[in-house]
Amino acid sequence: MDEINDMSKKLKAVSDPNRLKLLSYLKNGEICICDLVDVLQISQPAVSQQMKKLKDAGIIRERKKGTWKHFSLNDAQEPYIQAILNELEARTVSHCCSLSHSVN
Amino acid sequence: MDEINDMSKKLKAVSDPNRLKLLSYLKNGEICICDLVDVLQISQPAVSQQMKKLKDAGIIRERKKGTWKHFSLNDAQEPYIQAILNELEARTVSHCCSLSHSVN
DNA sequence: CACTTATATAAGTTAATGCTTATATTACAT
DNA sequence: ATGTAATATAAGCATTAACTTATATAAGTG
Numbered sequence: 434m435d436e437i438n439d440m441s442k443k444l445k446a447v448s449d450p451n452r453l454k455l456l457s458y459l460k461n462g463e464i465c466i467c468d469l470v471d472v473l474q475i476s477q478p479a480v481s482q483q484m485k486k487l488k489d490a491g492i493i494r495e496r497k498k499g500t501w502k503h504f505s506l507n508d509a510q511e512p513y514i515q516a517i518l519n520e521l522e523a524r525t526v527s528h529c530c531s532l533s534h535s536v537n
Numbered sequence: 538m539d540e541i542n543d544m545s546k547k548l549k550a551v552s553d554p555n556r557l558k559l560l561s562y563l564k565n566g567e568i569c570i571c572d573l574v575d576v577l578q579i580s581q582p583a584v585s586q587q588m589k590k591l592k593d594a595g596i597i598r599e600r601k602k603g604t605w606k607h608f609s610l611n612d613a614q615e616p617y618i619q620a621i622l623n624e625l626e627a628r629t630v631s632h633c634c635s636l637s638h639s640v641n
Numbered sequence: 642c643a644c645t646t647a648t649a650t651a652a653g654t655t656a657a658t659g660c661t662t663a664t665a666t667t668a669c670a671t
Numbered sequence: 672a673t674g675t676a677a678t679a680t681a682a683g684c685a686t687t688a689a690c691t692t693a694t695a696t697a698a699g700t701g
Contacts, residue, residue, distance in 0.1 A: 436626075437554050437557050437558060437561075438554055440557055440621070440624065440625075441552055441553060441554045441557055444548055444551060444552035444557075444621070445552040445688095447548060448545055448548035448549040448552045449545065449688085449689080450541050450542055450545045451689085453541050453544060453545060453548075454541060457541075465647085465648095466647075466648065467646090467647065467648085475689090475690070475691095476690075476691065476692085477647080477648070477649095478648085478649075478650080478651095478690085478691080478692085478693095479689070479690060479691080480648095481647095481648060481649060481650090482649090482650095482689075482690085483689085485649090499647085499698060499699065500645095500646060500647040500648070500697070500698050500699065501646095501647065501648085501698095502647080502648065511624070512620055512623070512624065513617065513620035513621045513623070513624050515620075516616055516617040516619075516620035516621075517544070517548070517617045517620075519616070519617070520544065520615070520616065520617050521544075522540075530647085549658095553658085553659080555659085569677080569678095570677075570678065571676090571677065571678085579659090579660070579661095580660075580661065580662085581677080581678070581679095582660085582661080582662085582678085582679075582680080582681095583659070583660055583661080584678095585677095585678060585679060585680090586659075586660085586679090586680095587659085589679090603667095603668065603669065603677085604667070604668050604669065604675095604676060604677040604678070605676095605677065605678085606677080606678065634677085642701105643700100643701090644699105644700080644701085645698100645699085645700080645701100646697100646698085646699080646700100647696100647697085647698085647699100648695100648696080648697080648698100649694100649695075649696070649697095650693105650694080650695070650696085651692105651693085651694080651695090652691100652692090652693085652694100653690105653691080653692090653693105654689100654690085654691075654692105655688100655689090655690080655691100656687100656688085656689085656690095657686100657687080657688075657689095658685100658686080658687070658688085659684105659685090659686085659687095660683105660684085660685085660686095661682100661683080661684080661685100662681100662682090662683090663680105663681085663682085663683105664679100664680080664681080664682100665678100665679075665680070665681090666677100666678080666679065666680085667676100667677085667678080667679090668675100668676090668677085668678105669674105669675085669676085669677105670673100670674085670675080670676100671672100671673085671674080671675100
């Protein structure tokens with residue numbers, strides 16, 4: 434019965450149009466919050482809050498790099514989440530911050 | 538861009554715990570609203586409204602039989618909706634109305 | 642250290658959601 | 672036609688969700 438609530442939480446996380454868009458941008462790799470503010474036409478705190486929801490639902494992970502935070506899709510997804518991601522078209526953003534290739 | 542909104546609508550329809558439960562009961566075949574009131578512990582209008590959402594999202598269909606309405610899962614589902622249905626455990630209800638075998 | 646930049650948190654507003662109770666509709670039965 | 676049963680609709684309420692603006696935090700730079 435608790436599996437239902439877990440599914441509900443994950444599905445709620447991906448059922449918002451803005452968050453679906455965020456995910457479609459994430460399909461092309463890591464992005465940081467500043468990349469998304471322009472693209473979604475919402476405020477920086479709004480993006481920050483959306484990403485938090487996706488992270489709490491276990492769909493994305495974050496990597497801190499200086500003042501930036503880079504987000505990316507988790508490798509392992511529930512099959513039904515993966516099916517949703519498959520349905521999304523991959524979109525490109527122009528990166529506001531140079532995505533440094535160095536690790537950590 | 539409108540595909541996002543369509544996905545959002547369908548995903549919203551399945552992201553509520555009670556509606557996920559309804560769907561898990563539907564996996565075993567047709568059921569009518571009266572079957573579900575006891576099972577979910579919510580009022581008849583509440584069940585009725587939930588079913589309407591699932592129907593508007595194109596996930597279930599209805600068949601009228603006298604004063605009863607029998608609901609069932611649509612045969613063709615979007616792949617990502619099917620993946621969600623696959624994840625749900627099939628549950629059994631005791632039918633309040635004799636599910637007549639006659640058609641229409 | 643002071644200044645800037647990226648992100649987070651807080652508080653408030655508005656809209657959407659999901660229930661409730663009360664009442665309306667529809668269909669069948671007597 | 673009247674009564675009963677299944678479902679639908681309406682209205683109201685409480686909760687949640689998703690923004691906003693303002694402010695705080697944290698990290699890099701001169």
